[in-house]
Amino acid sequence: MQNQTQESADLREAIAAIDLGSNSFHMIVARVQNGHLQIIDKLREMVRLGEGLSPDKDLDPLVAERALACLERFGQRLGTLPAENVRAVGTNTMRQIKTTDDFQDKAQSALGHAIEVIAGREEARLIYLGVAHGLAAGDARRLVVDIGGGSTELIIGKGFSPLLRESLHMGCVSVSRGFFRDGKLTAKAMKQAEIACAVQLRPVREQYKLGDWRQAIGSSGTIKAIRKVVIEQGWSEAGITRDSLEKLVKVMIAAGSMEKLSLKGLTDERKPVLPGGVAVLLAIFKNLEIEQMQVSYEALREGLIYDMIGRSRHEDVRDRTIESLAQRYSLDRNQAQRVKDTAMGFFHQVIRAWKLTDPHYSAMLSWAARIHEIGLTVSHSQFHKHGAYLIENSDLSGFSKQEQRVLAAMVRGHRRKFPTNVFDALPSNLVLVSKQLCLLLRLAALLHRSRSSAARPHSLLDAEGNQLRLEFPPGWLEEHPLTQAELEQEANSLQSAGFDLEFS
Numbered sequence: 001m002q003n004q005t006q007e008s009a010d011l012r013e014a015i016a017a018i019d020l021g022s023n024s025f026h027m028i029v030a031r032v033q034n035g036h037l038q039i040i041d042k043l044r045e046m047v048r049l050g051e052g053l054s055p056d057k058d059l060d061p062l063v064a065e066r067a068l069a070c071l072e073r074f075g076q077r078l079g080t081l082p083a084e085n086v087r088a089v090g091t092n093t094m095r096q097i098k099t100t101d102d103f104q105d106k107a108q109s110a111l112g113h114a115i116e117v118i119a120g121r122e123e124a125r126l127i128y129l130g131v132a133h134g135l136a137a138g139d140a141r142r143l144v145v146d147i148g149g150g151s152t153e154l155i156i157g158k159g160f161s162p163l164l165r166e167s168l169h170m171g172c173v174s175v176s177r178g179f180f181r182d183g184k185l186t187a188k189a190m191k192q193a194e195i196a197c198a199v200q201l202r203p204v205r206e207q208y209k210l211g212d213w214r215q216a217i218g219s220s221g222t223i224k225a226i227r228k229v230v231i232e233q234g235w236s237e238a239g240i241t242r243d244s245l246e247k248l249v250k251v252m253i254a255a256g257s258m259e260k261l262s263l264k265g266l267t268d269e270r271k272p273v274l275p276g277g278v279a280v281l282l283a284i285f286k287n288l289e290i291e292q293m294q295v296s297y298e299a300l301r302e303g304l305i306y307d308m309i310g311r312s313r314h315e316d317v318r319d320r321t322i323e324s325l326a327q328r329y330s331l332d333r334n335q336a337q338r339v340k341d342t343a344m345g346f347f348h349q350v351i352r353a354w355k356l357t358d359p360h361y362s363a364m365l366s367w368a369a370r371i372h373e374i375g376l377t378v379s380h381s382q383f384h385k386h387g388a389y390l391i392e393n394s395d396l397s398g399f400s401k402q403e404q405r406v407l408a409a410m411v412r413g414h415r416r417k418f419p420t421n422v423f424d425a426l427p428s429n430l431v432l433v434s435k436q437l438c439l440l441l442r443l444a445a446l447l448h449r450s451r452s453s454a455a456r457p458h459s460l461l462d463a464e465g466n467q468l469r470l471e472f473p474p475g476w477l478e479e480h481p482l483t484q485a486e487l488e489q490e491a492n493s494l495q496s497a498g499f500d501l502e503f504s
Contacts, residue, residue, distance in 0.1 A: 019089060020091065021049070041077065058101065140215060149172055151169060225277070232265035238294070321397045347437075364406060405426060414442050420497050
């Protein structure tokens, strides 16, 4: 009975990270004790999601079924963990699946938790965070290489900070499908695969080769599998050397086919994607002039855990990203603060009526207010559209692709005609709340259109469904006819979006 009670307590305190990669799905469940991460459970399944992606970016139904079954099992293991204790992210293949495909909705339903699709450079940041926490402290620069199923991430970092991040379109699944689909292992196919990877590396080769790093570290299942093979074959004593990698290539070519290949340490499930992974790693070794690579057992999922811990301690990298944008585009901080304060005041008045109690909603509104004028750096004309483009298409550390789309929609919709179609294109569970947050931002921006530092009157905002009522102190609107005229225009604009605004 005591053991059961302890296990129950462990699960209540647990946090979980799920990595939906192009080759494997991983999940770790951990808890923090005295500042240290203790892994409670690890699950991994070789789903090979990337194998089911067609050239038209449709997902094969059988592969989708395999993935959903895996996510249901993961969901059962998560049990009753609260949503804030779980983060699930999709990487390269999830980034490519058609937006019209309903796979993500089904995947979230199977898992029982939201799934974030993250950009390649955000994936690289999280990988480095996980790897860095597993290394001894030091000031030397490190090169981290992570070979996934559909992409390869390269990061140069120092301590816990990534300094240079890149995500390249080559991985063990995609390269294996492209050059070794028939299972044959020939010198010609290996050379062609290596050259294709070198082409991907070419734009960043000099930057990474001359990046002043002192140690090369590999993560991911592909690199761990290669390490195990070269050590068990006796070709290397620790890590992966260039010589051991070249010996592996010769043995593979001598075998002639994957069917005939027999190597100590190589599992049957890893065998189909080994050729592509070896080609990617060999190209990296040669082009970045690596002689030896150590292997890390921490990667993206551990990075997710540490990122979650940082958020819980109010060390959210997204706050730093928004601040960086404000600096880079020389935003008017005073105006942004005025709009933010008013928007957040409105938010707290309607939080119960609109059920906006999730802390993430207030953060999204705050971030949007702080950068709502980012498009002015391009042009004053249509700056809300320019701003939306910049936000949706920039690499924003810490933000998922869904979060960027919501922020972009809010900035796009904070003035002029309300872009209902932009919001309706968001994931179904985000449409209404995103519209509501945007309405609060619109009203705040409207009331501060004069950009005056004079204090605004305390306005009362009441919400009931899609009806809003804004009240000002007696006589204030009569003294400010321009604001009254703009509110009349705003009421007309919102009617077309299905919202009623009254003011007095």
